[in-house]
Amino acid sequence: MIKIKDHNELFCQPDYQEQFGRKKEFERPWPEEKVREISEWTKTPEYRELNFKRENIKINPAKACQPLGAVFCASGFDGCMPFVQGAQGCVAYFRSHLSRHFKEPFAAISTSMTEDAAVFGGLNNMIEGMENTYALYKPKMIAVSTTCMAEVIGDDLNAYIKTAREKGVIPEDLPVPFAHTPSFVGSHIVGYDNMLKGILKTLSEGRKGETNGKVNIIPGFDTYTGNYHELKRLMGLMGAAYTLLADVSDAFDSPNTGEYKLYPGGTPLPDAMDAVNAVGTISLQRYSTAKTMDYIQKEWGHQKTAVRSMIGIKNTDSFFEELSRLTGRPIPAAIETERGRAVDAMVDSHPYVHGKRFALVGDPDQLLGMMSLIMEMGGEPVHIVCTNGDKHFESEAKELLASSPFGAGGTVYIGKDMWHMRSLLFTEPVDILIGNSYAKFLTRDTGTPLIRIGFPLFDRHHLHRQPIIGYQGVINLVSLLVNTVLDELDRKTIDTTSFDVIR
């Protein structure tokens, strides 16, 4: 057998290294000295100041655009085809992006608008798109969102959908919720929110009636399929009747049966239609469901709940307290036991996390959850970078930091990106960085070890299958935190006497 070298080894070989040297003659690179000088300069407080002054350019931002969140949300309803009015490249990107994270197929439709639609509007694209979608992919619901193009030219979705029905290209009773999701407003979490609101509004219209005794749970823009499975298990333990809105776990975690199912499951439409009659609605994320919860409180008359997140002990406690209050069911002993185990894990591991400094980058809700858990362990959130965080998030995050002595050294940066984070890590180093796969470039530059939590996670497999919510989620996260610290300790002490075997 011949030993085959792929790119991981091949280009380290002398023949390629020599080739790279020869190529420089044509490249005309800067002198090495100059590159070193600038490289060192980018690590300085002076560079940080310059970096933080910029207002017109984002460099390595941690956010995606509205329609991505919208198609993600739409895929959480049984038989629903996400349908995007606009230019077709966007949908190709959403599909690729979600598939790279979940390692799962993701179907979504584009109406493939081009120059002529820019001039005449996208009505014809919508009508033909609906006709083809219904004929080829036989959806039970079509959830329409938009790209920048349709928004800039001002396509009237409501009127277009009505026309499509009048022309008979889709059945009269096919639900077609819609949401305007311009990419130049908000981010993927806002798109999720707008689409969810649109879907719930369409499905619940005229269905207010007797209470069904169930509780609605909205996970939010949550890309951990493990969280959905965990939630279902916990609701089973609680013995509470519930509806998950929207349940994306089937779409992004379907079993391999040798069959490709376009619609592998999701929230059943009748359940979603009846959600208006639930005893209450709990959202596990505030910033990805703000408008939806506002709508539910105003139109469905459901009360606001105190739940912020299900990440960490206190957040999970508050979830079960609210759930118990809403359903009138006591928290069962089994859940109390799980809590005890999670706390036990935290007590056991605290010496390696206590006083450790953390930098975090990600979506608002996940950041709040992680900050909370880290402080519960005695860790210190130091740099909190939230590209898509707004003023509300900023004040909530500051309040959270102020609530614990371990938050005293923390600063919240909204609208900033991972290039800002680079400056922060060079000028005020931390022990651990938490972020998505793209944060690995920060690890390369600054040497800060990375724990991959968030979205997207492209370069590691199956992380999204491990729940990070509830008490079991706490154990998973604590295990990630403490073992990353220990891996790093091993790496640092490998040539010293401190290379301990018991820790």
Add this chain to the structure above:
Amino acid sequence: MSTAIKETQKMIEEVLDAYPEKSKKDRAKHLAANDPSGQCSTCQVKSNIKSRPGVMTVRGCAYAGAKGVVWGPVKDQITVSHGPIGCGQYSWWSRRNYYNGQTGIDTFGTMHITTDFQEKNIVYGGDKGLDAALHELKELFPLAKGIGILSECPVGLIGDDIEAVSKRVAKEFKFPIVPVRCEGFRGVSQSLGHHIANDTIKDYVLGKGELETSTPYDVALIGDYNIGGDAWASRKILEEMGLRVISQYTGDATLNEIAIATKAKLNLIHCYRSMNYICRHMEEEYGIPWMEFNFFGPTKTYDSIRKIAARFDTTIQEKAEAVIAKYKPLMDEIVEQYRAKLEGKKVMLYVGGLRPRHTIGAYEDLGMEVVASGYEFGHSDDYKRTYPELKEGAVVMDDATLYELEEFTRRLKPDMVGSGIKEKYSYHKLGVPFRQMHSWDYSGPYHGFDGFPVFARDMDMTVNSPTWDLIRRKK
């Protein structure tokens, strides 16, 4: 008409039956049974036409072609995704255009840099913000050699004048600032983006570089984006042949390399689709001849080496033979190692650029047969080059949809499928061995003599993975 062609045509008609009338009529023109002679009129597909709305095309947009393919890999310029946040986010380092350099200091390949349009930019225009953004970038990245401005949809729709901003600021910075009008709604696919990007190379960079010495053996390697190091593997062969590769378009390229291509004696083009435009321009304006070649699989590689050498003197021709002689034993050994495990396996391809035709020979070297092949964004000249490479009756697909791909798979029962990330996991669910053939499934290189062993290993692990047998299928 042969039986093979008739049978395939019948199958295509059955698949088309599910479409509404208008789309059926349209899609029928894009699917055909192959006639290797290219003579049979119904056997030729229509291409480079708008996708039907709602059919789930696999295609992307002009921005993807211009930013993702052509300009993105140029390493010492800053590539700005100009417009809202998404486009740059989703195309962020997804094509693995490897490069050497210190990212964020003298090279910028793995970075996502965007003007992140907000509603105010739509209402009041984005030119002022762009001007300021360019200044901020210049301050933060003093070693950048230029800046490319890759327009997203809204920029074209609101009527911004990015050319004026570019011109003004380029004068001030004394380096190229390249406005690329690759808004996603332009054209019908990635293809127009390639063309637009080629045009901007011509208008803003070409001919403006420095090269001190020239030799009769100077060539430019065009249409190789160095995915997983492909261009480096190809360059290695060309250098061993005695040629001097003065320029790589655009994998691992610097702006200077792009500029000095006009000094080449011969342009060698791998991906014809995305870069034929610049080759034609250099032929017309600078009298530089160009030729297509194929470095996938030993048979095509030997053939291409000889054809390239034939354009030079005996020194090069002798070296070319020596290169072939040097690598042939290793290639034979690789074929021997893998052919037994892959012989007779049927392959279905649905990709872009050059792959639907260029990789056929590599599969054949391993004893495999390509039974269907198609392009996301090919033109008729691509298909003309493809017909002779495929067997009679093979399925030729243009701009195939998710529905069609699944239906053809059911009917043709290929042993493996090579396509993109959007297709990959539906094939995994179907239990059909699959290889992502846009970015080599994070492997590579696949070009040249260093690439073929990796290609062979990867196809073997795809087809012969024991995991496929674990799937418990419903009876």
